[in-house]
Amino acid sequence: MSGQWQEQVSLKPYNTFGIDVAARYFTDVHNDVEVRQALADAKHRQVPVLVIGGGSNLLLTADVQALVMRMASRGVRILADDGQRVIVEAEAGEPWHPFVQWSLAQGLAGLENLSLIPGTVGAAPMQNIGAYGVEIKDVFAGLTALDRQTGELREFTLEECQFAYRDSVFKQHPGRWLILRVRFALSHVMQAHLDYGPVRQRLSEQGIGQPTAQNVSDAICSIRREKLPDPVELGNAGSFFKNPVVAAVLADRIRLQYPGLVAYPQADGQVKLAAGWLIEQAGWKGHREGDAGVHRLQSLVLVNYGQASGLQLHQLAQKIQADILERFDVRLEMEPNLY
Numbered sequence: 460m461s462g463q464w465q466e467q468v469s470l471k472p473y474n475t476f477g478i479d480v481a482a483r484y485f486t487d488v489h490n491d492v493e494v495r496q497a498l499a500d501a502k503h504r505q506v507p508v509l510v511i512g513g514g515s516n517l518l519l520t521a522d523v524q525a526l527v528m529r530m531a532s533r534g535v536r537i538l539a540d541d542g543q544r545v546i547v548e549a550e551a552g553e554p555w556h557p558f559v560q561w562s563l564a565q566g567l568a569g570l571e572n573l574s575l576i577p578g579t580v581g582a583a584p585m586q587n588i589g590a591y592g593v594e595i596k597d598v599f600a601g602l603t604a605l606d607r608q609t610g611e612l613r614e615f616t617l618e619e620c621q622f623a624y625r626d627s628v629f630k631q632h633p634g635r636w637l638i639l640r641v642r643f644a645l646s647h648v649m650q651a652h653l654d655y656g657p658v659r660q661r662l663s664e665q666g667i668g669q670p671t672a673q674n675v676s677d678a679i680c681s682i683r684r685e686k687l688p689d690p691v692e693l694g695n696a697g698s699f700f701k702n703p704v705v706a707a708v709l710a711d712r713i714r715l716q717y718p719g720l721v722a723y724p725q726a727d728g729q730v731k732l733a734a735g736w737l738i739e740q741a742g743w744k745g746h747r748e749g750d751a752g753v754h755r756l757q758s759l760v761l762v763n764y765g766q767a768s769g770l771q772l773h774q775l776a777q778k779i780q781a782d783i784l785e786r787f788d789v790r791l792e793m794e795p796n797l798y
């Protein structure tokens with residue numbers, strides 16, 4: 460029923476940047492029936508729809524003249540367990556980190572490196588979330604999405620999702636697919652991924668030689684808490700830019716001037732650069748313009764010190780992009796969706 464829509468709702472609590480714009484209409488949807496009903500009502504009333512999860516990958520630059528539909532479906536279940544591999548399904552509205560914690564409490568490994576990422580289960584495949592050497596594609600076992608063009612449900616396999624670095628078929632076709640529930644292939648036995656950055660070192664500092672999945676999760680939580688601001692305390696959307704992938708010749712050219720360049724060779728011969736490092740070298744770390752700023756410990760994270768508008772944050776981002784292009788000939792692409 461369209462009567463359940465709220466009008467002129469502040470979106471401040473619903474985006475992790477804490478930006479105070481209003482939604483013309485707002486509704487929570489808890490299951491497939493409510494999703495379909497809200498979409499049908501919106502179509503009938505000719506109101507556009509913006510679907511959100513945890514609002515952790517969103518930069519709102521103006522009031523939203525649409526129905527903001529927040530995925531609030533809950534539920535987690537084990538679908539299959541052959542003694543080794545366990546298929547777990549979670550509803551789109553499940554908050555991500557509590558879901559990771561639930562899986563660890565069941566003794567299931569696979570999601571430990573993805574601990575403490577803000578957002579929801581349904582948003583995770585959109586940009587193939589990743590951290591500390593693991594991406595969702597590595598533990599993915601399928602998902603169910605609603606085709607907003609036809610109203611039909613569709614199952615997606617790993618290949619069909621076209622996952623790539625912070626990318627998927629869902630991101631490539633904005634507004635087409637609404638992810639309803641996601642399945643993960645977890646395991647009773649952990650296959651540890653400890654090679655990214657400080658993970659192994661953190662564990663050995665703690666005297667842990669044979670870590671459990673819970674140990675790895677704890678180590679990653681502690682590393683993240685040291686560098687990444689908690690959105691509850693300081694508005695942010697995690698990494699604001701993707702790490703750029705550039706031609707090896709360009710990386711070599713930059714290295715001539717900056718021998719400390721942080722670069723990761725890719726399978727295709729290109730090189731992924733640490734955007735945070737480039738931004739820091741360019742002098743932006745800790746920079747602040749009004750309430751919009753670059754985090755003082757992680758330059759890849761833009762922060763809202765309180766009253767920044769989305770436009771102010773976007774302007775700061777554009778200045779950084781222009782400077783990095785001029786200095787390094789590298790184009791930085793925004794990670795959050797701009798509205």
Ligand code: EPU
Binds near residue numbers: 697698735739
């Ligand atoms: N670095 C700097 N200065 C900075 C920031 C980073 O020199 O201000 C250097 C670090 O010292 C390190 C390298 O850059 O040598 C990489 O830094 P870090 O390990 O912090 O990771 P990142 O590349 O900045 C990516 C993801 C994060 C993810 C971490 C860990 C992207 C866009 N970001 O960040 O994801 O948590 O790796 O895997 O790929 C997110 O997407 O929101 C996110 C937080």
